[in-house]
Structures are given as structure tokens and as C-alpha cells.
Amino acid sequence: MPVNRNALIRYTTIDNCLRNRYRKWTLDDLIEACSEALYEYEGIDKGISRRTIQMDIQVMRSDKLGYNAPIVVTDKKYYSYEDREYSITNIPLTTQDLNKLTEVTEILKQFRGFSHFRELSGMVQRLEDKVHAARTNNKPVIDFEKNEHLKGLDFIDEVYKAIVNKKCLEITYQSFKARNASTILFHPYLLKEFRNRWFVLGMHKKSKPLINLALDRILEIHPSDHAYLECTGKDLRNYYKDVVGVSVNEYGNPENVVLFFDNSNAPYVLTKPIHHSQQLLEKLPHGIIVSLQVQINFELEREILGFGDSLRVISPEKLKRRIKSKLIHAIDLYNSDLETKGIRNSLKQVQYKGTAVLQNVYTRRETSRMKTLIGEYLKSNIQDSPPVYAIRQLLTKIPELLPHILNPNLQKILSETGERFFISKAIYFDKPPQSNWYVTWHQDNTINVKEKKEVCGFYGWTKKGNVISVCPPEDILKKTLTIRIHLDETNENNGGLKVIPGSHNKRLSDSEINVITQSTLPMNVELDTGGIHLMRPLLLHSSAKVTNQKQRRVIHIEFSTVNLPEGLEWAEKQEV
Numbered sequence: 001m002p003v004n005r006n007a008l009i010r011y012t013t014i015d016n017c018l019r020n021r022y023r024k025w026t027l028d029d030l031i032e033a034c035s036e037a038l039y040e041y042e043g044i045d046k047g048i049s050r051r052t053i054q055m056d057i058q059v060m061r062s063d064k065l066g067y068n069a070p071i072v073v074t075d076k077k078y079y080s081y082e083d084r085e086y087s088i089t090n091i092p093l094t095t096q097d098l099n100k101l102t103e104v105t106e107i108l109k110q111f112r113g114f115s116h117f118r119e120l121s122g123m124v125q126r127l128e129d130k131v132h133a134a135r136t137n138n139k140p141v142i143d144f145e146k147n148e149h150l151k152g153l154d155f156i157d158e159v160y161k162a163i164v165n166k167k168c169l170e171i172t173y174q175s176f177k178a179r180n181a182s183t184i185l186f187h188p189y190l191l192k193e194f195r196n197r198w199f200v201l202g203m204h205k206k207s208k209p210l211i212n213l214a215l216d217r218i219l220e221i222h223p224s225d226h227a228y229l230e231c232t233g234k235d236l237r238n239y240y241k242d243v244v245g246v247s248v249n250e251y252g253n254p255e256n257v258v259l260f261f262d263n264s265n266a267p268y269v270l271t272k273p274i275h276h277s278q279q280l281l282e283k284l285p286h287g288i289i290v291s292l293q294v295q296i297n298f299e300l301e302r303e304i305l306g307f308g309d310s311l312r313v314i315s316p317e318k319l320k321r322r323i324k325s326k327l328i329h330a331i332d333l334y335n336s337d338l339e340t341k342g343i344r345n346s347l348k349q350v351q352y353k354g355t356a357v358l359q360n361v362y363t364r365r366e367t368s369r370m371k372t373l374i375g376e377y378l379k380s381n382i383q384d385s386p387p388v389y390a391i392r393q394l395l396t397k398i399p400e401l402l403p404h405i406l407n408p409n410l411q412k413i414l415s416e417t418g419e420r421f422f423i424s425k426a427i428y429f430d431k432p433p434q435s436n437w438y439v440t441w442h443q444d445n446t447i448n449v450k451e452k453k454e455v456c457g458f459y460g461w462t463k464k465g466n467v468i469s470v471c472p473p474e475d476i477l478k479k480t481l482t483i484r485i486h487l488d489e490t491n492e493n494n495g496g497l498k499v500i501p502g503s504h505n506k507r508l509s510d511s512e513i514n515v516i517t518q519s520t521l522p523m524n525v526e527l528d529t530g531g532i533h534l535m536r537p538l539l540l541h542s543s544a545k546v547t548n549q550k551q552r553r554v555i556h557i558e559f560s561t562v563n564l565p566e567g568l569e570w571a572e573k574q575e576v
Contacts (some may be wrong), residue, residue: 006038010048010056011067013037015088018071024078027053060088152198152215156191159200159221163188166228172220173213181219187229190236192246194299199246201239203229209250210234244275244292245299254293257300258314262287265310274303289314301326332363336530338409343416346534350481354504354539355523361409362530367487370404371553374428394426394555405485405555410532414559417481421559424480431495431543431552441500441517443508444477444537477537480560484533487553491526494550497533497541498522504536516540 013034017025031053038044057079060069070082162169169188174181188202189210198215206229240246242254258281261269266288270280277293294300296319304311304323313320338361349356362370374391377398395402405426414421490496500520508516517540525533535541537558546552 006042006044007056009037009041010034010053011060011065011088014053014056014060015069018079018081019087021080021084025080026077027079030057030079150196150216152218155215155218155221156198159188159215160191162223163191163200166230168224168226168228170222170224171213171218173218175214175217183220185224185226186213187231189231190239192240194246201236201246203231210239210248212246212248242277242293243295243297243299244303245297247295247297247299249295249297252295254295255316257292257294257296257316257319258289259292259304260284260287260289260312260314261307262310265307329363329365332360332365332530335360336363336409338412340412340416343413347413347416350534350536353501354536355499355501355525356534357525357527357531358413358534359528359531361413361532362407362485364529366404366407367485367530370401370485370555371487373398373400373404374553389430391428394428395423401555405557410483413483413532413534419481419561421481421561423557424560425556425558427556429552429554429556431546431554439541439543441513441540441542443503443513443540444482480537480558482535482537483557483559484535485555485557486527486529486531486533487555488551489527489529490531490552490554492524492544493546493548494552495543495546496527496552497525497543499525499535500540503540504538507538508540513540517542 014030017023017030017033023029027050031048031050034053034056035048038048057071059065060067061071062068067088069088070086071079072082073079159169161167169186170183171186172181172183184204186200186202186204188200190201192199192201192212199212200215201210201212203210210231240248242248254277263286269278269290270288274290275292275294277291279291280288281291282289292300296316301319301323304313304319305326313323338358343358346356346358377391381397391397395405484497488494492498500516500522503516522542527533
């Protein structure tokens with residue numbers, strides 16, 4: 001049964017309506033939707049009769065076109081598909097359809113030898129395979145790369161028509177970095193596919209660089225009445241010529257990128273070049289060296305990282321450093337994947353010995369970010385002053401540090417204690433080589449710094465608030481867990497701590513401290529960058545003089561479970 005174009009538009013529109021389960025569709029609603037579709041696609045402004053739509057529904061329900069659509073009516077007025085997954089686009093091809101497709105395939109095959117039709121090769125094979133599978137009821141013999149769950153494909157047709165007809169679009173877009181979506185006027189010029197993702201190149205504002213919008217980040221598209229801005233002065237055919245992927249710096253130039261591939265990957269790179277500019281520079285016994293003339297962008301870096309340990313960047317130096325940094329961070333992510341068993345063992349050591357260490361709690365990227373935030377604070381707040389070796393009330397002064405300190409690993413450690421913790425103190429220590437200060441054997445008690453004597457409560461150097469007498473400090477300290485985050489590698493040579501395991505169970509007198517420290521072999525606390533030292537405040541500890549030129553920076557955090565009387569609060573009370 002031949003179907004004219006107007007009828008096909010109506011069938012497709014009715015199908016789209018009935019697939020939308022978020023709305024109930026009356027016959028009048030379907031008439032209105034079909035009228036709008038005919039006006040949009042064909043410019044037909046003549047009304048559609050109820051009888052026409054009723055007949056369309058009957059045809060769709062029947063097997064005349066092979067649809068057999070399961071259209072039902074509820075409440076005597078609402079139309080819908082009984083099968084939620086049904087669509088007329090999912091029906092099998094008819095014999096007539098297969099014959100037509102076979103003819104089209106044969107015609108397209110005649111053009112394979114022409115350069116202008118080389119890009120059709122994959123499409124022709126895909127179509128030929130589909131026709132063969134449908135005609136013989138056999139499984140396809142070609143499996144093309146596809147992504148069934150890719151978003152944004154529904155917008156391709158609308159964007160394509162806007163480009164052809166030179167129409168401005170109103171697009172609601174939310175990039176992966178944006179918290180909220182925004183609506184912009186967009187003048188589309190070119191559709192681009194890369195690795196099964198679709199992008200549209202266009203202009204947002206006049207005299208601004210062209211931008212790429214990923215179709216899978218588009219939320220809504222609506223036609224706009226604003227005048228269309230032509231793309232002038234740019235050769236869109238060669239816009240992506242100097243890049244791998246879609247990220248183009250309009251003001252940048254291609255660079256000479258030289259890469260080494262080992263023998264295991266050399267054949268793949270030679271038979272499938274990374275970029276059309278790829279040149280073989282040298283064959284070596286253990287691999288090959290190739291060059292690319294490309295801009296350095298995100299997609300190139302991803303391509304390089306995808307080869308893992310089979311590739312080495314030779315030049316340029318900035319790309320080499322960047323790839324190296326990413327690989328180091330990747331290793332850190334594996335090293336910092338703490339096992340629950342190891343965390344529990346460390347917490348048991350803290351319980352019985354008062355001390356334990358955990359390596360790789362923070363990646364180098366995380367510790368670098370914390371050092372940067374502290375450095376920026378010191379630079380903007382401590383100018384033309386003597387060197388600063390400590391920042392008290394650290395999280396009050398640099399609150400941006402908190403999410404970096406409470407990274408997933410530290411939260412996992414605290415959760416394994418089974419306690420409800422508050423951050424009661426946070427201090428930053430810096431022990432540069434030139435300072436050479438050290439601390440003798442002591443326990444962390446509450447001390448009045450000016451008078452150098454112990455005080456009751458927390459009115460002292462701990463800065464825990466104006467609590468004159470809450471409870472004996474020893475009871476509070478026993479409910480406190482200290483975690484020292486090491487931002488640099490720490491050992492005995494650069495002032496690392498020495499501790500006496502098992503000395504954390506009670507307050508010790510000076511004479512007891514002397515006896516214990518003179519008769520017990522201390523343990524040196526040695527940690528790599530990003531490691532933490534867990535300890536109880538009453539643990540005997542001291543630090544050594546610096547004998548090398550390495551800096552030792554530490555963030556000292558105390559976590560407490562103490563319930564204070566009503567009206568009394570910590571100076572830095574932060575619930576974890």
C-alpha cells in the first residue's frame with residue numbers, strides 16, 4: 001500500500017505522541033500535534049479532520065503497513081500504546097522495503113571508486129549487511145561500533161535542518177562542569193562525530209570564537225526568530241584538520257609531537273595512524289618513532305594515555321611533563337586504594353600502642369592542592385613578616401582545606417572507628433631546614449603557653465574555646481584521636497617524630513617520662529608524602545633536629561567524641 005508523505009508525517013507524529021507516557025493524549029491533542037507537524041515540515045496550514053486522524057489510527061492498528069500498533073483507549077478518550085516499548089520505527093522491514101534498499105545499496109556500490117564517496121564505504125556495508133540479515137533471517141555478519149544508550153541523537157535531525165536552512169536555535173545546555181543548565185542562542189554551522197559522540201560547531205555571540213556543543217549535554221532545542229549569523233572568514237572544511245578530536249584552539253598552531261611506540265603496538269599505529277599528519281621518523285630494534293603535526297588538546301592526551309606503558313612522549317617537553325604527571329597520579333590512585341583490613345589493623349594498633357601509620361591516604365595531587373591553598377593564604381596574609389612556622393585554627397582561616405582533608409580515604413578510616421567525631425583542633429606545622437627547632441619528650445596536655453604550665457580545661461594553646469573547667473583534661477584527651485597528615489616525606493633526618501608505643505594510657509609525671517624514655521627504645525615515624533600518623537594525645541613523643549635540607553610540612557588534626565555541656569562549643573567544631 002503506497003503511503004504519501006503527508007500520511008507518513010501524521011503516522012510518525014502520532015507515534016511520537018503515544019510514546020510520550022508523561023502526557024495523556026486525546027483525539028484533539030493528536031489532531032493539533034499532526035497539524036503543527038504538517039505546517040513545520042510541509043508548510044500546510046489547512047486543518048486536519050477528526051476522521052482523517054481516526055482513519056490513521058485504524059491503519060496503524062492494522063497490518064496494512066505492517067505496523068499492528070497496539071493502540072488502546074482508556075477512560076473512553078485517552079489514546080496510548082498498550083506496550084510501553086512499542087514504536088512503528090521498530091517494526092521489521094517488509095519485502096517491498098528490502099527490495100528498495102537492495103536497489104539503493106547496488107547504486108551506492110557503483111560509486112565506491114570515486115574519492116568523493118569514500119566516506120560512504122562503511123555506510124554501504126552496514127546497509128548491505130542489514131538487508132542481507134533481514135532477507136535471509138540470519139544473524140548480521142558485520143558488527144559496527146555503536147552506543148545504544150548515547151544521549152542526544154534525537155537532536156541530530158533538528159540541528160542538521162537548522163544548519164541547512166540557516167536558522168538560529170535556542171539551546172538549553174549543561175556541560176559536565178556546570179552545576180546548572182543555561183539557555184543560549186546558538187548559530188550552528190557543522191555537525192561533527194568523534195568516537196560515537198556527536199558535536200555541533202557554531203557561534204554563541206558575534207566576534208566570539210566558535211564553540212563545540214556535545215549533543216548528549218543538550219537538554220532542549222527550540223527554533224529562534226533571531227537573525228542567523230553567517231560563519232565568515234573561517235574554512236569549516238579544514239577546521240578540525242590540526243587536531244585529534246574536537247577541541248580546537250582557534251588562535252593556536254599545530255606543534256611537532258614526537259612519540260615512541262614499542263614493538264607490541266607499532267603495527268597498530270602504522271596501519272591506523274593517530275592523525276593524518278603522522279610520519280614514521282625512525283625504526284628501532286625495540287620500537288618506532290613517529291611525529292604528528294597537531295595542537296595539544298584533551299583528546300590527544302587521552303589517546304596517548306590509552307596506550308599505557310607502550311608509549312613514551314619524546315617532545316614537546318610540556319606534553320611530556322603533563323602525561324608523566326597524569327601517569328603518576330594514576331599510580332597514586334591505585335596506591336591510595338586502602339583496604340578495610342589494613343585500616344582496621346592500624347586502628348587496633350592505635351588502641352593498644354597509641355600509634356600507627358598508614359601510607360598513601362592522600363595522592364600527590366591532593367597533597368599538592370593542600371600545600372597550594374596554605375601557600376596562597378600565607379602569601380596574602382603574612383606579608384613582610386618573620387617566617388611563619390605554624391597556622392593555628394587552620395580550618396577557620398582556610399576553610400577550603402576541609403574537603404581535601406576529609407577525602408574518601410580519611411572518611412573511611414574515621415567510619416571504621418565506629419565513633420562520631422568532631423574536629424576539635426587543626427594546626428599547620430612547617431619545619432623548614434633553616435628553622436631547626438625540635439621538641440623534647442612530652443605528652444600532649446593542655447598548656448598555658450605564656451606561663452608554661454598545665455591548665456584545667458581547654459583554655460590554652462589548644463584553642464578549643466573558653467572552657468575553664470569542663471572535665472579533667474586527661475579524660476578528654478583519651479577520647480581524642482590525633483591524625484597528622486604529612487605533606488612531605490618525613491624521617492628522622494628532617495625532624496620526624498619519635499614515639500614510645502604503649503605510653504598513651506595515662507598522664508605521666510616528669511620522673512616517669514625520664515625513666516621511660518631512657519629505658520625504652522623509641523620508634524621513628526617515617527612516612528611518604530600523603531601518609532598519615534594516627535596517635536593518641538597522651539602518647540610520649542618528641543622530634544629530632546633537622547640534619548638535611550628537606551622541608552617537613554604537617555597538618556595536625558584532632559578528632560574528639562566528647563559531648564560538651566550545653567552552651568559550650570569548640571573553637572573549630574566541625575562534625576565529620
